[in-house]
Amino acid sequence: MSQSDLCPSDLAPIALSCGEPAGVGPELAVKAAKLLAGAVPFFWIGDPRHLPSDALFEEIASPADALRIAPGALPVLRHDFAAEVRPGTPDLDNAQGVIDVIRRATALVQTGEASALCTAPIHKKVLKDGAGYAFPGHTEFLAHLGGVERVVMMLACTELRVVPVTIHIALKDVPEAFTPELLEDTIRITAADMERYWGYAHPRIAIAGLNPHAGEGGAMGTEEIDWMIPLIDRLKTQGFDLKGPMPPDTMFHGRARAGYDVALCAYHDQALIPIKTIDFSGGVNVTLGLPFIRTSPDHGTAFDIAGKGVADPSSLIAALKMAQDMAITARKAL
Ligand SMILES: NC(=O)C1=CN([C@@H]2O[C@H](COP(=O)(O)OP(=O)(O)OC[C@H]3O[C@@H](n4cnc5c(N)ncnc54)[C@H](O)[C@@H]3O)[C@@H](O)[C@H]2O)C=CC1
Numbered sequence: 001m002s003q004s005d006l007c008p009s010d011l012a013p014i015a016l017s018c019g020e021p022a023g024v025g026p027e028l029a030v031k032a033a034k035l036l037a038g039a040v041p042f043f044w045i046g047d048p049r050h051l052p053s054d055a056l057f058e059e060i061a062s063p064a065d066a067l068r069i070a071p072g073a074l075p076v077l078r079h080d081f082a083a084e085v086r087p088g089t090p091d092l093d094n095a096q097g098v099i100d101v102i103r104r105a106t107a108l109v110q111t112g113e114a115s116a117l118c119t120a121p122i123h124k125k126v127l128k129d130g131a132g133y134a135f136p137g138h139t140e141f142l143a144h145l146g147g148v149e150r151v152v153m154m155l156a157c158t159e160l161r162v163v164p165v166t167i168h169i170a171l172k173d174v175p176e177a178f179t180p181e182l183l184e185d186t187i188r189i190t191a192a193d194m195e196r197y198w199g200y201a202h203p204r205i206a207i208a209g210l211n212p213h214a215g216e217g218g219a220m221g222t223e224e225i226d227w228m229i230p231l232i233d234r235l236k237t238q239g240f241d242l243k244g245p246m247p248p249d250t251m252f253h254g255r256a257r258a259g260y261d262v263a264l265c266a267y268h269d270q271a272l273i274p275i276k277t278i279d280f281s282g283g284v285n286v287t288l289g290l291p292f293i294r295t296s297p298d299h300g301t302a303f304d305i306a307g308k309g310v311a312d313p314s315s316l317i318a319a320l321k322m323a324q325d326m327a328i329t330a331r332k333a334l
């Protein structure tokens, strides 16, 4: 078989961590398994007691069994939690289980028993209060587990890819955290993984200014003049295809988006508001710079609708498909 003939069943299945069990994660895993019917083989790691009562699932002894089970039911790698679950009402006693499942799923990807990690949403404050979780989200925890210092959060849908350069910090802390070193590392990691996983040899990277109107020549802030423009000019001479600093408010309309492959933004909401507005149901969160593949739906735990059967599985399905495509592209490049 040549590398170009690779198909999903040639890959190890994807590991899906359960996330916060009182959120929409469990029901979305069941829905995704039914709709995908084995087209993207994956297994769910969690407590079977947390699945909806009518869920079609089968426990597996090892990840490889998922390839056989996935066409007809959700393959479940059992992970017992401290408590049962009431959808919409998180139980702090289950917080440690959520963290342990992320760790276990990651280990399975690191050993090659899973081809990629897909994570269902966690509730950061529940994990902090219930188990002293010391990380702002998955992204930083996975960097720790992967043994890398710097990773990049990217959200992607068919019409847009965005990267928040600073991630889960208070807005007042952004100007200090948004440094030339961080922006340069983010550009390098983004460019490398755009090639590795999506085949862009020279991705066109747009960079948003920090300030309104990208500073308007220093009238509304000077970070653009002081260091952003010199950094961008220096990296251009090294072959990076960069554009910016661009005025953040005018870089996301349709014609502007056609001019770049990925937009780097100074802070969380500058990046996530446009993509969640354009495609909330199809957006995928992917971590770049890790020594393994990780994707996630773009939404959170949605406690307000958990257990009601109305949660939309589109973003989880897109995340599973993207993980599979990334694994195939990375394998072909070997
Ligand atoms: N990857 C992850 O682990 C993520 C975790 N979160 C966490 O989730 C928690 C709740 O965050 P929120 O800001 O409330 O955002 P959220 O995404 O959970 O909910 C926002 C709104 O979107 C709706 N919604 C979310 N997912 C949906 C789906 N699949 N189908 C239909 N409607 C859906 C909800 O019902 C709610 O009205 C927070 O702790 C946040 O940190 C948020 C984003 C990603």
Ligand SMILES: NCC(=O)COP(=O)(O)O
Pocket: 136, 137, 138, 139, 140, 272, 285, 296
């Ligand atoms: N706003 C994105 C988000 O909360 C997801 O964070 P992470 O858990 O992927 O680090």
